[in-house]
Amino acid sequence: MNNFVDAGDLMLAFAAEGADIGLAGLAVSGVLILVAVLISLWRKLDLERSLLWAAIRALVQLLVVGWALQLVVGPDDPLFWPALWLMFMLLFAAWTTSRRAAGVPHVLVLSLLAYALSGLVTLGVLFGFQVYEFEGRTIVPLAGIVIGNSLAATVLVSRQLLLAATEQRGVIEGRLALGLSAAEAFQPQLRQALRMALVPQIETTKAVGIVALPGAMVGLILAGVDPADAVKVQISVMYLVLGSVATTTTVMSIGISRELFSSAQQLRRFRSD
Amino acid sequence: MVAHDGFSLRKVVAGPAADPILRGITVDIPNAGITAVVGPSGSGKSTLLRLLNRLDDPLAGEIRWRGQRLDELRPDELRRQVAMVFQHPPIFAGSVLDNFRVATADTDEGRALRMLDHVGLAAGLLHRNAADLSGGEAQRMCVARALLTDPMVVLADEPTAALDGEARHTIEKLAQQLAEAGTPLVWVSHDTQQLRRLANHVLAIVDGQVAAFGHLSDLDGSDDPVVRGLVGAP
DSSP: OHHHHHHHHHHHHHTSSOOOOHHHHHHHHHHHHHHHHHHHHHTTOOOHHHHHHHHHHHHHHHHHHHHHHTTTSSTTSOTHHHHHHHHHHHHHHHHHHHHHTTTSTTHHHHHHHHHHHHHHHHHHHHHHTTSSOSSHHHHHHHHHHHHHHHHHHHHHHHHHHHHHHHHTHHHHHHHHHTTOOHHHHHHHHHHHHHHHHHHHHHHHHHHBTTTBOOHHHHHHHHTTOOHHHHHHHHHHHHHHHHHHHHHHHHHHHHHHHHHHBOTTSOBOOOTTO | OOOOSSEEEEEEEESOTTSOSEEEEEEEEOSSSEEEEEOSTTSSHHHHHHHHTTSSOOSEEEEEETTEEGGGSOHHHHHHHEEEEOSSOOOOSSBHHHHHHHHOTTOOHHHHHHHHHHTTOOGGGTTSBGGGSOHHHHHHHHHHHHHTTOOSEEEEESTTTTOOHHHHHHHHHHHHHHHHTTOOEEEEOSOHHHHHHHOSEEEEEETTEEEEEEEHHHHHTOSOHHHHHHTTOO
C-alpha cells in the first residue's frame, strides 16, 4: 500500500521545481538506515536483513517509478501511458487483495470492481469539477492515492466479513431462520466490518496536522511550494482518501455479502467452516 | 392415523456431495402433535431439520410443505411459517425486547410481556441484556422469539440438550402446550426418556435412512433392536 501512497505523494511534489537533493543528499539520508541497522545489532532485534532489504527495495522501486513517470508527466504526452499505468495499478491492487484475503469468494473480480468504481466516483468528482487538470501528471498520482489508501481497508473488510460468516454462522442462521432476508441477517456483521475498516481512516484524518504532517504536503513544501497552497492540495487529498476508502469498502462489502449467500438466502459454507 | 399434510420428503439426499449424510429419505411428517426424530450421532437428524427450514437444500429428491415444493416458496416466507429452535440458542445483540423485535419489528411491550409469561420467564427480564441470560433463560427467550412469527410448525433441534432439569421441564411443558393448541413440532432428541414423555410419532434415522417411522407403540414392537434401543422400548 505504501508504495502507492509514496508514488502519489512523490508525484505531487514533482509538481513543483527545485527539489533536487542530489546524489550526495540521497547517500547521506542512507546513513539513517545505517543507524537503524546498528540499533538492531545493539538490541539484538535480528532485523538487519529486513531493514536493508526494505531500504534497497524502496530505492529500486522508486527509481523505477521515477523513470516510468517520465512517460506520463509531460503535458504533451499522450494519455495512453497514464491509462496503462492505471490499469496496472488496478490489477496489482486487486491481485494483492486476492492474496491477502484468500478464501473470499470471487475476491479478485470484486476488488477490481471496487477499486475501479471507487476511482470513477472520487476522481470523477475531482476532475469533473476541475479541481485538478485532467492530465497524466494528475491522473496517475491521484489514482495511486485512491487505490493505495483503499487497499488495506479493502483487505480488512474482506477478511472480517469472511471471518464473521464462519465464526458467527449460528447467529446469522438464527436470524435467517426467523425469516429475515440475507441482507437483513448479515447487516450487523456488515456494519461492524465497515466500521472497523473506516474508523482508523477517520482517526487519521482527525489527527492530521497535529500528530503528523502528511506526505504530499511535506513533499510540496520541501519542493518550495507556498505552505498555504500545499495545505489546500493536502486537504483535497485527505478528502479523496476518505471518500475512496468509504466507497471501495462499501462496494466490496456489498459484493462479498452477496457472494456469501445463495439465491435461496442460505449462508454458504467455506473452507474454514 | 398418520396425517400427511405437513412435510413430505421423497428420496431426499443431503449433506456433503462427496459423502451425503441423508441417503434417500422418504417420509411424510404428520402435521399434528410432536414428531420426535431420533438416531445415533451423525445419522442426519439435524441435517433433516435444516432442510425443513431451508437453511440447506438437498442434493437430490424433493421436499414439500403443505403440498408445495420448498424451492418454489420464498425462503423468508417459508421460514416464518416454519420456526426453528436451535440446540445452542443464537442470541442477538441488545435486550430481550430487542431480540423479539428482530423476529417481529413491531412487537410492543404488551405482546412481549405476554410471550415472556408464555415461556415461563419473568417480566423483569424484558429489558435485560440478552447476553446476560442463563442457558435455560436464553433458550426460552429463543423459543419465545420464534413463536412471535406465529409459525405453523416448530422445528426443535435438541433444544434441551444443554439445559438442567427444571429448564428442560419448562421447555417440554411448553412444547406439549403448543402441540395441544394446534402447533405441531418436529423435535430432535437424544434423550429416550424425553421422547417417551413427549412424542406422538417417532422417526428413527440410522445411517442416513429411515429405520422406522410411526407411533411410539409401533416402534416399541419393532423387530430391529437398534430401533427399540433408540426409542428406549421397555
